[in-house]
Amino acid sequence: MEEDITLSYQRKVLSDNIQRFLDKRGITQTDMARDIGIAETTVSSWMLGKRYPGLKSQQRLADYFNVKRSDLTEERSSNQVDVSPQTVKIPILGIIACDDPILAEENIIGYRYESPVDLPSGSLCYLEAKGDSMIPKIPDGSQVLIREQSVVESGEIAAVLVNGDKEATLKKVTRQGDTVLLLPLNSDHDPIIIKEDYPARIIGKAIEVKYKL
The missing domain is CATH 2.10.109.10 (Umud Fragment, subunit A)
Structure with missing residues:
Protein backbone atom coordinates (compact mmCIF):
# COMPACT_ATOMS: atom_id res chain seq x y z
CA MET A 1 0.00 0.00 0.00
CA GLU A 2 2.82 2.42 0.89
CA GLU A 3 4.49 1.63 -2.44
CA ASP A 4 1.26 2.43 -4.29
CA ILE A 5 0.98 5.77 -2.48
CA THR A 6 4.59 6.63 -3.36
CA LEU A 7 4.10 5.76 -7.04
CA SER A 8 0.88 7.78 -7.16
CA TYR A 9 2.70 10.74 -5.64
CA GLN A 10 5.55 10.48 -8.18
CA ARG A 11 3.07 10.44 -11.03
CA LYS A 12 1.33 13.55 -9.67
CA VAL A 13 4.63 15.40 -9.29
CA LEU A 14 5.54 14.59 -12.88
CA SER A 15 2.10 15.60 -14.15
CA ASP A 16 2.21 18.91 -12.27
CA ASN A 17 5.70 19.70 -13.58
CA ILE A 18 4.79 18.89 -17.20
CA GLN A 19 1.69 21.08 -16.92
CA ARG A 20 3.77 23.92 -15.52
CA PHE A 21 6.16 23.78 -18.48
CA LEU A 22 3.25 23.54 -20.92
CA ASP A 23 1.68 26.63 -19.37
CA LYS A 24 4.97 28.54 -19.57
CA ARG A 25 5.15 27.89 -23.30
CA GLY A 26 1.48 28.39 -23.93
CA ILE A 27 1.07 25.01 -25.61
CA THR A 28 -1.22 22.03 -25.09
CA GLN A 29 -0.70 18.33 -24.44
CA THR A 30 -1.66 17.75 -28.06
CA ASP A 31 1.07 20.14 -29.26
CA MET A 32 3.66 18.39 -27.11
CA ALA A 33 2.61 14.90 -28.17
CA ARG A 34 2.88 15.86 -31.84
CA ASP A 35 6.21 17.67 -31.45
CA ILE A 36 7.99 14.83 -29.64
CA GLY A 37 6.32 12.04 -31.60
CA ILE A 38 4.53 10.29 -28.73
CA ALA A 39 0.92 9.13 -28.91
CA GLU A 40 -1.51 11.61 -27.39
CA THR A 41 -3.12 8.79 -25.41
CA THR A 42 0.24 8.05 -23.80
CA VAL A 43 0.74 11.70 -22.85
CA SER A 44 -2.80 11.80 -21.48
CA SER A 45 -2.08 8.77 -19.28
CA TRP A 46 0.95 10.59 -17.82
CA MET A 47 -1.06 13.72 -17.13
CA LEU A 48 -3.87 11.74 -15.48
CA GLY A 49 -1.40 9.90 -13.28
CA LYS A 50 -2.24 6.50 -14.76
CA ARG A 51 1.23 5.79 -16.11
CA TYR A 52 4.79 6.93 -15.47
CA PRO A 53 7.19 7.48 -18.41
CA GLY A 54 10.37 5.42 -18.67
CA LEU A 55 13.83 6.97 -18.63
CA LYS A 56 13.97 7.43 -22.41
CA SER A 57 10.62 9.21 -22.45
CA GLN A 58 11.64 11.33 -19.48
CA GLN A 59 14.76 12.42 -21.37
CA ARG A 60 12.74 13.24 -24.48
CA LEU A 61 10.50 15.43 -22.34
CA ALA A 62 13.51 17.08 -20.67
CA ASP A 63 15.12 17.78 -24.07
CA TYR A 64 11.83 19.15 -25.39
CA PHE A 65 11.46 21.61 -22.51
CA ASN A 66 15.23 22.23 -22.33
CA VAL A 67 15.35 21.31 -18.64
CA LYS A 68 16.99 18.65 -16.47
CA ARG A 69 15.18 15.36 -15.98
CA SER A 70 15.01 16.11 -12.26
CA ASP A 71 13.00 19.27 -13.07
CA LEU A 72 10.28 16.91 -14.27
CA THR A 73 10.48 14.14 -11.70
CA GLU A 74 11.19 16.02 -8.48
CA GLU A 75 8.80 18.18 -6.48
CA ARG A 76 9.30 21.88 -6.96
CA SER A 77 10.12 23.97 -3.91
CA SER A 78 7.19 26.13 -2.86
CA ASN A 79 9.36 29.27 -2.77
CA GLN A 80 10.94 28.70 -6.17
CA VAL A 81 10.14 31.42 -8.71
CA ASP A 82 10.48 31.04 -12.46
CA VAL A 83 12.73 33.73 -13.92
CA SER A 84 13.15 32.47 -17.48
CA PRO A 85 11.55 34.67 -20.15
CA GLN A 86 8.47 33.54 -22.01
CA THR A 87 9.38 31.66 -25.16
Missing part, protein backbone atom coordinates in the same frame (compact mmCIF):
# COMPACT_ATOMS: atom_id res chain seq x y z
CA VAL A 88 8.16 32.14 -28.71
CA LYS A 89 6.90 29.14 -30.68
CA ILE A 90 8.48 29.12 -34.16
CA PRO A 91 7.40 26.49 -36.70
CA ILE A 92 9.91 24.29 -38.48
CA LEU A 93 8.94 23.75 -42.09
CA GLY A 94 9.95 20.89 -44.36
CA ILE A 95 13.41 20.34 -45.78
CA ILE A 96 14.79 23.03 -48.08
CA ALA A 97 17.57 22.13 -50.49
CA CYS A 98 21.13 23.40 -50.42
CA ASP A 99 22.06 21.25 -53.44
CA ASP A 100 19.83 20.71 -56.43
CA PRO A 101 16.41 22.09 -55.46
CA ILE A 102 13.94 19.58 -54.05
CA LEU A 103 10.17 19.72 -53.81
CA ALA A 104 9.19 22.38 -51.28
CA GLU A 105 7.18 20.94 -48.38
CA GLU A 106 5.19 23.59 -46.56
CA ASN A 107 4.02 21.23 -43.83
CA ILE A 108 5.15 21.95 -40.30
CA ILE A 109 7.35 19.16 -39.00
CA GLY A 110 7.94 20.58 -35.52
CA TYR A 111 8.67 23.69 -33.48
CA ARG A 112 11.56 25.48 -31.84
CA TYR A 113 11.03 27.61 -28.75
CA GLU A 114 13.16 30.72 -28.55
CA SER A 115 13.58 33.61 -26.17
CA PRO A 116 11.95 36.71 -27.66
CA VAL A 117 14.87 38.89 -26.49
CA ASP A 118 17.09 38.47 -29.55
CA LEU A 119 14.51 37.53 -32.16
CA PRO A 120 14.01 39.85 -35.15
CA SER A 121 10.61 41.29 -35.86
CA GLY A 122 8.33 39.89 -38.53
CA SER A 123 6.92 36.49 -39.41
CA LEU A 124 9.50 33.80 -38.64
CA CYS A 125 10.00 30.14 -39.40
CA TYR A 126 12.81 27.60 -39.41
CA LEU A 127 13.80 25.59 -42.47
CA GLU A 128 15.90 22.44 -42.43
CA ALA A 129 18.80 22.59 -44.85
CA LYS A 130 19.95 19.63 -46.89
CA GLY A 131 23.14 19.28 -48.91
CA ASP A 132 26.60 20.85 -48.92
CA SER A 133 26.29 23.69 -51.43
CA MET A 134 26.18 26.32 -48.65
CA ILE A 135 28.95 24.99 -46.42
CA PRO A 136 30.66 26.07 -44.29
CA LYS A 137 28.10 28.73 -43.37
CA ILE A 138 25.05 26.44 -43.58
CA PRO A 139 25.93 22.79 -42.84
CA ASP A 140 23.80 19.91 -44.03
CA GLY A 141 21.02 19.23 -41.50
CA SER A 142 21.15 22.64 -39.84
CA GLN A 143 18.05 24.70 -39.11
CA VAL A 144 17.94 28.16 -40.66
CA LEU A 145 15.86 30.96 -39.16
CA ILE A 146 13.98 32.70 -41.98
CA ARG A 147 12.20 36.05 -41.80
CA GLU A 148 9.46 36.12 -44.39
CA GLN A 149 10.06 38.92 -46.92
CA SER A 150 9.85 39.16 -50.68
CA VAL A 151 13.02 41.23 -51.27
CA VAL A 152 16.62 40.94 -50.04
CA GLU A 153 19.75 42.97 -50.71
CA SER A 154 22.29 41.71 -53.22
CA GLY A 155 24.73 39.42 -51.38
CA GLU A 156 22.24 38.22 -48.75
CA ILE A 157 21.25 34.58 -48.32
CA ALA A 158 17.59 33.81 -48.90
CA ALA A 159 15.10 31.00 -49.20
CA VAL A 160 13.96 31.09 -52.82
CA LEU A 161 11.18 29.28 -54.67
CA VAL A 162 12.07 28.26 -58.21
CA ASN A 163 10.66 26.11 -61.00
CA GLY A 164 7.19 27.59 -60.90
CA ASP A 165 7.08 27.80 -57.09
CA LYS A 166 7.37 24.02 -56.94
CA GLU A 167 10.91 23.81 -55.57
CA ALA A 168 12.87 25.67 -52.90
CA THR A 169 16.53 26.33 -52.27
CA LEU A 170 18.79 28.35 -49.97
CA LYS A 171 21.25 30.47 -51.92
CA LYS A 172 23.14 33.77 -51.90
CA VAL A 173 21.17 36.21 -54.05
CA THR A 174 23.40 38.33 -56.30
CA ARG A 175 22.43 40.88 -58.94
CA GLN A 176 24.66 41.68 -61.90
CA GLY A 177 22.87 44.34 -63.93
CA ASP A 178 19.51 42.86 -64.90
CA THR A 179 20.68 39.33 -64.17
CA VAL A 180 19.88 37.61 -60.87
CA LEU A 181 22.10 34.74 -59.75
CA LEU A 182 21.50 32.26 -56.93
CA LEU A 183 25.01 31.45 -55.79
CA PRO A 184 26.22 28.49 -53.70
CA LEU A 185 29.01 29.09 -51.19
CA ASN A 186 30.62 25.77 -52.10
CA SER A 187 32.54 26.17 -55.39
CA ASP A 188 31.83 22.54 -56.27
CA HIS A 189 28.28 23.60 -57.17
CA ASP A 190 27.08 25.75 -60.06
CA PRO A 191 25.04 28.95 -59.69
CA ILE A 192 21.40 29.12 -60.72
CA ILE A 193 20.66 31.83 -63.30
CA ILE A 194 17.18 33.35 -62.99
CA LYS A 195 15.69 34.03 -66.40
CA GLU A 196 12.28 34.74 -67.88
CA ASP A 197 11.79 31.06 -68.60
CA TYR A 198 13.18 30.10 -65.17
CA PRO A 199 11.75 32.63 -62.67
CA ALA A 200 12.24 32.74 -58.92
CA ARG A 201 10.42 34.14 -55.92
CA ILE A 202 12.11 35.07 -52.64
CA ILE A 203 10.18 33.82 -49.63
CA GLY A 204 12.47 35.05 -46.87
CA LYS A 205 15.87 36.19 -45.66
CA ALA A 206 18.17 33.80 -43.79
CA ILE A 207 18.83 35.33 -40.36
CA GLU A 208 20.53 32.69 -38.25
CA VAL A 209 21.78 29.10 -38.49
CA LYS A 210 21.53 26.55 -35.67
CA TYR A 211 22.94 23.06 -35.61
CA LYS A 212 24.14 20.39 -33.19
CA LEU A 213 27.80 19.47 -32.94
Whole structure:
Protein backbone atom coordinates (compact mmCIF):
# COMPACT_ATOMS: atom_id res chain seq x y z
CA MET A 1 0.00 0.00 0.00
CA GLU A 2 2.82 2.42 0.89
CA GLU A 3 4.49 1.63 -2.44
CA ASP A 4 1.26 2.43 -4.29
CA ILE A 5 0.98 5.77 -2.48
CA THR A 6 4.59 6.63 -3.36
CA LEU A 7 4.10 5.76 -7.04
CA SER A 8 0.88 7.78 -7.16
CA TYR A 9 2.70 10.74 -5.64
CA GLN A 10 5.55 10.48 -8.18
CA ARG A 11 3.07 10.44 -11.03
CA LYS A 12 1.33 13.55 -9.67
CA VAL A 13 4.63 15.40 -9.29
CA LEU A 14 5.54 14.59 -12.88
CA SER A 15 2.10 15.60 -14.15
CA ASP A 16 2.21 18.91 -12.27
CA ASN A 17 5.70 19.70 -13.58
CA ILE A 18 4.79 18.89 -17.20
CA GLN A 19 1.69 21.08 -16.92
CA ARG A 20 3.77 23.92 -15.52
CA PHE A 21 6.16 23.78 -18.48
CA LEU A 22 3.25 23.54 -20.92
CA ASP A 23 1.68 26.63 -19.37
CA LYS A 24 4.97 28.54 -19.57
CA ARG A 25 5.15 27.89 -23.30
CA GLY A 26 1.48 28.39 -23.93
CA ILE A 27 1.07 25.01 -25.61
CA THR A 28 -1.22 22.03 -25.09
CA GLN A 29 -0.70 18.33 -24.44
CA THR A 30 -1.66 17.75 -28.06
CA ASP A 31 1.07 20.14 -29.26
CA MET A 32 3.66 18.39 -27.11
CA ALA A 33 2.61 14.90 -28.17
CA ARG A 34 2.88 15.86 -31.84
CA ASP A 35 6.21 17.67 -31.45
CA ILE A 36 7.99 14.83 -29.64
CA GLY A 37 6.32 12.04 -31.60
CA ILE A 38 4.53 10.29 -28.73
CA ALA A 39 0.92 9.13 -28.91
CA GLU A 40 -1.51 11.61 -27.39
CA THR A 41 -3.12 8.79 -25.41
CA THR A 42 0.24 8.05 -23.80
CA VAL A 43 0.74 11.70 -22.85
CA SER A 44 -2.80 11.80 -21.48
CA SER A 45 -2.08 8.77 -19.28
CA TRP A 46 0.95 10.59 -17.82
CA MET A 47 -1.06 13.72 -17.13
CA LEU A 48 -3.87 11.74 -15.48
CA GLY A 49 -1.40 9.90 -13.28
CA LYS A 50 -2.24 6.50 -14.76
CA ARG A 51 1.23 5.79 -16.11
CA TYR A 52 4.79 6.93 -15.47
CA PRO A 53 7.19 7.48 -18.41
CA GLY A 54 10.37 5.42 -18.67
CA LEU A 55 13.83 6.97 -18.63
CA LYS A 56 13.97 7.43 -22.41
CA SER A 57 10.62 9.21 -22.45
CA GLN A 58 11.64 11.33 -19.48
CA GLN A 59 14.76 12.42 -21.37
CA ARG A 60 12.74 13.24 -24.48
CA LEU A 61 10.50 15.43 -22.34
CA ALA A 62 13.51 17.08 -20.67
CA ASP A 63 15.12 17.78 -24.07
CA TYR A 64 11.83 19.15 -25.39
CA PHE A 65 11.46 21.61 -22.51
CA ASN A 66 15.23 22.23 -22.33
CA VAL A 67 15.35 21.31 -18.64
CA LYS A 68 16.99 18.65 -16.47
CA ARG A 69 15.18 15.36 -15.98
CA SER A 70 15.01 16.11 -12.26
CA ASP A 71 13.00 19.27 -13.07
CA LEU A 72 10.28 16.91 -14.27
CA THR A 73 10.48 14.14 -11.70
CA GLU A 74 11.19 16.02 -8.48
CA GLU A 75 8.80 18.18 -6.48
CA ARG A 76 9.30 21.88 -6.96
CA SER A 77 10.12 23.97 -3.91
CA SER A 78 7.19 26.13 -2.86
CA ASN A 79 9.36 29.27 -2.77
CA GLN A 80 10.94 28.70 -6.17
CA VAL A 81 10.14 31.42 -8.71
CA ASP A 82 10.48 31.04 -12.46
CA VAL A 83 12.73 33.73 -13.92
CA SER A 84 13.15 32.47 -17.48
CA PRO A 85 11.55 34.67 -20.15
CA GLN A 86 8.47 33.54 -22.01
CA THR A 87 9.38 31.66 -25.16
CA VAL A 88 8.16 32.14 -28.71
CA LYS A 89 6.90 29.14 -30.68
CA ILE A 90 8.48 29.12 -34.16
CA PRO A 91 7.40 26.49 -36.70
CA ILE A 92 9.91 24.29 -38.48
CA LEU A 93 8.94 23.75 -42.09
CA GLY A 94 9.95 20.89 -44.36
CA ILE A 95 13.41 20.34 -45.78
CA ILE A 96 14.79 23.03 -48.08
CA ALA A 97 17.57 22.13 -50.49
CA CYS A 98 21.13 23.40 -50.42
CA ASP A 99 22.06 21.25 -53.44
CA ASP A 100 19.83 20.71 -56.43
CA PRO A 101 16.41 22.09 -55.46
CA ILE A 102 13.94 19.58 -54.05
CA LEU A 103 10.17 19.72 -53.81
CA ALA A 104 9.19 22.38 -51.28
CA GLU A 105 7.18 20.94 -48.38
CA GLU A 106 5.19 23.59 -46.56
CA ASN A 107 4.02 21.23 -43.83
CA ILE A 108 5.15 21.95 -40.30
CA ILE A 109 7.35 19.16 -39.00
CA GLY A 110 7.94 20.58 -35.52
CA TYR A 111 8.67 23.69 -33.48
CA ARG A 112 11.56 25.48 -31.84
CA TYR A 113 11.03 27.61 -28.75
CA GLU A 114 13.16 30.72 -28.55
CA SER A 115 13.58 33.61 -26.17
CA PRO A 116 11.95 36.71 -27.66
CA VAL A 117 14.87 38.89 -26.49
CA ASP A 118 17.09 38.47 -29.55
CA LEU A 119 14.51 37.53 -32.16
CA PRO A 120 14.01 39.85 -35.15
CA SER A 121 10.61 41.29 -35.86
CA GLY A 122 8.33 39.89 -38.53
CA SER A 123 6.92 36.49 -39.41
CA LEU A 124 9.50 33.80 -38.64
CA CYS A 125 10.00 30.14 -39.40
CA TYR A 126 12.81 27.60 -39.41
CA LEU A 127 13.80 25.59 -42.47
CA GLU A 128 15.90 22.44 -42.43
CA ALA A 129 18.80 22.59 -44.85
CA LYS A 130 19.95 19.63 -46.89
CA GLY A 131 23.14 19.28 -48.91
CA ASP A 132 26.60 20.85 -48.92
CA SER A 133 26.29 23.69 -51.43
CA MET A 134 26.18 26.32 -48.65
CA ILE A 135 28.95 24.99 -46.42
CA PRO A 136 30.66 26.07 -44.29
CA LYS A 137 28.10 28.73 -43.37
CA ILE A 138 25.05 26.44 -43.58
CA PRO A 139 25.93 22.79 -42.84
CA ASP A 140 23.80 19.91 -44.03
CA GLY A 141 21.02 19.23 -41.50
CA SER A 142 21.15 22.64 -39.84
CA GLN A 143 18.05 24.70 -39.11
CA VAL A 144 17.94 28.16 -40.66
CA LEU A 145 15.86 30.96 -39.16
CA ILE A 146 13.98 32.70 -41.98
CA ARG A 147 12.20 36.05 -41.80
CA GLU A 148 9.46 36.12 -44.39
CA GLN A 149 10.06 38.92 -46.92
CA SER A 150 9.85 39.16 -50.68
CA VAL A 151 13.02 41.23 -51.27
CA VAL A 152 16.62 40.94 -50.04
CA GLU A 153 19.75 42.97 -50.71
CA SER A 154 22.29 41.71 -53.22
CA GLY A 155 24.73 39.42 -51.38
CA GLU A 156 22.24 38.22 -48.75
CA ILE A 157 21.25 34.58 -48.32
CA ALA A 158 17.59 33.81 -48.90
CA ALA A 159 15.10 31.00 -49.20
CA VAL A 160 13.96 31.09 -52.82
CA LEU A 161 11.18 29.28 -54.67
CA VAL A 162 12.07 28.26 -58.21
CA ASN A 163 10.66 26.11 -61.00
CA GLY A 164 7.19 27.59 -60.90
CA ASP A 165 7.08 27.80 -57.09
CA LYS A 166 7.37 24.02 -56.94
CA GLU A 167 10.91 23.81 -55.57
CA ALA A 168 12.87 25.67 -52.90
CA THR A 169 16.53 26.33 -52.27
CA LEU A 170 18.79 28.35 -49.97
CA LYS A 171 21.25 30.47 -51.92
CA LYS A 172 23.14 33.77 -51.90
CA VAL A 173 21.17 36.21 -54.05
CA THR A 174 23.40 38.33 -56.30
CA ARG A 175 22.43 40.88 -58.94
CA GLN A 176 24.66 41.68 -61.90
CA GLY A 177 22.87 44.34 -63.93
CA ASP A 178 19.51 42.86 -64.90
CA THR A 179 20.68 39.33 -64.17
CA VAL A 180 19.88 37.61 -60.87
CA LEU A 181 22.10 34.74 -59.75
CA LEU A 182 21.50 32.26 -56.93
CA LEU A 183 25.01 31.45 -55.79
CA PRO A 184 26.22 28.49 -53.70
CA LEU A 185 29.01 29.09 -51.19
CA ASN A 186 30.62 25.77 -52.10
CA SER A 187 32.54 26.17 -55.39
CA ASP A 188 31.83 22.54 -56.27
CA HIS A 189 28.28 23.60 -57.17
CA ASP A 190 27.08 25.75 -60.06
CA PRO A 191 25.04 28.95 -59.69
CA ILE A 192 21.40 29.12 -60.72
CA ILE A 193 20.66 31.83 -63.30
CA ILE A 194 17.18 33.35 -62.99
CA LYS A 195 15.69 34.03 -66.40
CA GLU A 196 12.28 34.74 -67.88
CA ASP A 197 11.79 31.06 -68.60
CA TYR A 198 13.18 30.10 -65.17
CA PRO A 199 11.75 32.63 -62.67
CA ALA A 200 12.24 32.74 -58.92
CA ARG A 201 10.42 34.14 -55.92
CA ILE A 202 12.11 35.07 -52.64
CA ILE A 203 10.18 33.82 -49.63
CA GLY A 204 12.47 35.05 -46.87
CA LYS A 205 15.87 36.19 -45.66
CA ALA A 206 18.17 33.80 -43.79
CA ILE A 207 18.83 35.33 -40.36
CA GLU A 208 20.53 32.69 -38.25
CA VAL A 209 21.78 29.10 -38.49
CA LYS A 210 21.53 26.55 -35.67
CA TYR A 211 22.94 23.06 -35.61
CA LYS A 212 24.14 20.39 -33.19
CA LEU A 213 27.80 19.47 -32.94
